[in-house]
Structure formats: C-alpha cells, structure tokens
Amino acid sequence: MSALSEKVVAISKPYFGPATEAFLNRQCKAHLNIEVAALAQPHLKELSKWVQTSGALLMDAAKAAELAGKIANL
Amino acid sequence: MKLTIKTKLIGGCTGLLLVILGVAGIGALSLFSLRKSAFQTTRVGDRLNAQSLEIQVHTLQAEGLVREYLNAIKKLGAEQAKETYLDEAEFEVNEIQNLAANLVKISPTEELRAKFARIPVAAGEYTQALDNVVMNAGKTGDPEELKQSLGAYEKAAMALRESAEDGEVGGKEASQTSQLEIEATSRRSVLLVSVASLLGMALALTMSITLLRAILLPVEHLKEVAENVSMGNLDLAVRRFSDDEIGELADSFSRMVTAVKFFRMEAESSQTEVEAGGVR
Numbered sequence: 615m616s617a618l619s620e621k622v623v624a625i626s627k628p629y630f631g632p633a634t635e636a637f638l639n640r641q642c643k644a645h646l647n648i649e650v651a652a653l654a655q656p657h658l659k660e661l662s663k664w665v666q667t668s669g670a671l672l673m674d675a676a677k678a679a680e681l682a683g684k685i686a687n688l
Numbered sequence: 689m690k691l692t693i694k695t696k697l698i699g700g701c702t703g704l705l706l707v708i709l710g711v712a713g714i715g716a717l718s719l720f721s722l723r724k725s726a727f728q729t730t731r732v733g734d735r736l737n738a739q740s741l742e743i744q745v746h747t748l749q750a751e752g753l754v755r756e757y758l759n760a761i762k763k764l765g766a767e768q769a770k771e772t773y774l775d776e777a778e779f780e781v782n783e784i785q786n787l788a789a790n791l792v793k794i795s796p797t798e799e800l801r802a803k804f805a806r807i808p809v810a811a812g813e814y815t816q817a818l819d820n821v822v823m824n825a826g827k828t829g830d831p832e833e834l835k836q837s838l839g840a841y842e843k844a845a846m847a848l849r850e851s852a853e854d855g856e857v858g859g860k861e862a863s864q865t866s867q868l869e870i871e872a873t874s875r876r877s878v879l880l881v882s883v884a885s886l887l888g889m890a891l892a893l894t895m896s897i898t899l900l901r902a903i904l905l906p907v908e909h910l911k912e913v914a915e916n917v918s919m920g921n922l923d924l925a926v927r928r929f930s931d932d933e934i935g936e937l938a939d940s941f942s943r944m945v946t947a948v949k950f951f952r953m954e955a956e957s958s959q960t961e962v963e964a965g966g967v968r
Contacts, residue, residue, distance in 0.1 A: 628939070628943065629943065629946065630943065630946055630947060630950065631940075631943035631944060631946065631947040632947045633946065633947035633950040633951060636950065636951075636954065637950055640954070671953075672946045672949045672950050672953075673942065673946045673949075674925050674942075677942075
C-alpha cells in the first residue's frame with residue numbers, strides 16, 4: 615500500500631471505523647477501477663467526489679463533505 | 689482548553705461552593721456590622737444619658753453645698769464655712785465641666801454637641817456668681833451687695849440646672865436615635881442577606897440546571913440512538929452536543945453506526961447479486 619493510500623485510510627478511519635478499508639475499496643473499484651493500495655495523487659479529486667456522495671448515504675452529509683475535503687486536500 | 693465532564697463537574701461544584709460561601713460571607717458581614725453598630729450606638733446613647741444625669745446630680749449637690757455654706761457663715765464664720773463646704777462645691781463644678789467636655793466630645797450630632805457645650809459655659813458663669821457671693825459674704829459691709837450677688841447666683845444656678853436638664857433630654861433623644869439606628873441597620877442587614885440569598889439561590893439553580901443539561905441531554909440522546917440501533921433503525925443522526933467525553937462517545941457511536949450501515953448495505957447488495965445469479 616502506497617503512503618498516499620495509507621494516509622487516505624488513516625484520514626477516513628475516524629469516520630468509518632472498521633468499515634474504512636471496505637468502503638474505500640468499494641469506491642476505488644467501482645468508480646476509479648483501481649485498488650485502494652494503488653491510489654495516486656490524480657485519483658484523489660474523483661475519490662473525494664465519491665466519498666462525499668456515498669458517504670452522505672451512511673452518515674451526516676456535513677461529515678461526509680468534511681472527509682471529502684480532507685481527502686481532496688492531501 | 690477542552691471542557692471535560694470532570695472539569696465541568698469540578699467547575700460547577702466549585703461555583704456552587706463559592707456561591708454558598710459568598711452568601712454566608714455577606715450574612716456574616718451584615719451580622720457583624722449590625723452587632724458593631726448596635727454596640728457603638730447603644731454605648732454612646734447610654735453614656736450620654738448616664739453622664740447627663742450625673743451632671744444633674746453634681747449640680748444639685750453643688751447647690752446644696754452652697755446653701756449649707758450660706759447657712760454656716762454666721763455659725764462658723766466665712767472662712768471656716770468656705771473651707772467646710774465650698775471646696776467640695778468647687779469639686780462638684782469641676783466634675784460638671786469635665787463630664788460636659790466629655791459629652792461634647794462623644795456627641796454624635798452637631799445639635800447635641802451644641803446642647804452639651806452650653807453646660808461648661810453655664811458652669812463657668814455659676815462659678816463666677818459663686819465667687820461674687822463668697823466675696824460679698826466675707827465682707828461685713830453692704831448687705832444689698834450680698835443680696836444682689838445672691839440673686840445673680842440663683843440665676844446662674846438655675847441656668848446651670850436648665851442646661852443640665854437640656855443635656856439629659858439630649859441624652860435620652862440620643863438613646864432613642866441609637867435605637868432607631870439599630871433598627872434601621874437591622875432592616876438593612878435583613879434586606880441585604882435576603883437579596884444575597886435569593887441571588888445566590890437563583891445563581892445556584894441556574895448553575896445546577898446548566899450542569900444537568902450539559903450531562904443529561906447528550907446522554908439521553910445517546911440512549912435514544914442506542915435503542916433505535918438495537919431495534920435495527922440505523923437512519924438516526926448521532927448529534928455531538930459537546931467537546932467532552934460524551935462528545936467523544938457520540939463520535940464512537942456515530943462511527944459504529946456508519947460501519948454497521950455500510951456492512952448491512954454490502955450484505956444486502958451481495959444478497960441481491962447472489963439472488964440475481966440464481967435467477968439466471
């Protein structure tokens with residue numbers, strides 16, 4: 615897993631807890647066609663968009679937007 | 689600084705303690721001031737009254753001694769009578785002057801001071817008149833002169849008596865004024881303590897309610913969320929009320945609910961996929 619992937623997982627952990635890796639994997643595979651471990655800087659904008667959209671289904675929309683912002687700013 | 693439940697509780701209890709101490713302090717201070725005021729005013733009033741009476745007694749004694757002196761002149765001779773009675777009368781007049789000077793010093797009002805200040809003046813005039821009587825009584829000459837000086841002496845004695853009586857009335861008034869002052873101070877103290885107690889109670893009540901709300905509200909919300917989750921309802925937002933231990937608990941709970949929701953969605957999605965595969 616790249617350092618960037620680890621950073622994304624670490625940032626998302628407080629929001630998704632034990633579902634973090636599974637959630638991120640789901641977004642990466644479904645929308646970016648990559649594994650979480652293969653995340654690179656150019657993917658972050660797209661990932662951030664999907665984290666906000668899918669995250670809002672699972673948690674408060676404001677919190678999802680907050681996490682998306684953190685990922686986009688990495 | 690992060691306000692934890694512990695900090696809030698310690699702060700709240702300390703605040704309540706300070707409020708209680710403040711109210712108790714104001715009460716004690718009022719009581720102390722009332723006691724001091726009562727002691728001072730009563731003491732001054734009583735002293736004015738007692739010393740005024742004492743002046744009257746000395747006045748009467750001085751007059752009595754002068755009368756004795758006048759009666760004794762023929763029997764004992766002027767010189768002997770003077771020695772027997774007048775030295776003592778002089779002592780009485782001195783006492784009157786000393787007492788009056790002290791009364792002027794301790795009088796609480798200008799009016800009373802003026803009243804008592806008349807006594808030494810009257811005592812001085814009385815001494816002067818008495819000296820004239822003694823001088824004329826020692827002479828064997830004109831009885832008219834003695835008569836005139838006796839008349840002047842009677843006038844001076846009456847003036848001294850009247851000023852002493854005025855002083856006594858002033859003393860009584862001062863005593864009554866003291867009583868009124870004590871009552872006023874007492875009323876003021878009761879009012880002050882009542883207001884302080886009411887304010888203290890209101891403050892303590894506000895602090896208790898704030899403290900209870902800060903702890904109870906978020907705990908009740910979390911309990912409600914936990915009950916809903918346990919019944920399978922995951923669509924409930926977990927609110928974070930405060931940045932303390934309960935806020936952290938809300939975060940953990942929120943994380944757990946999010947994860948459960950995700951896993952449930954995943955499971956449902958897998959089941960749909962399996963079912964779709966089975967149908968094919």
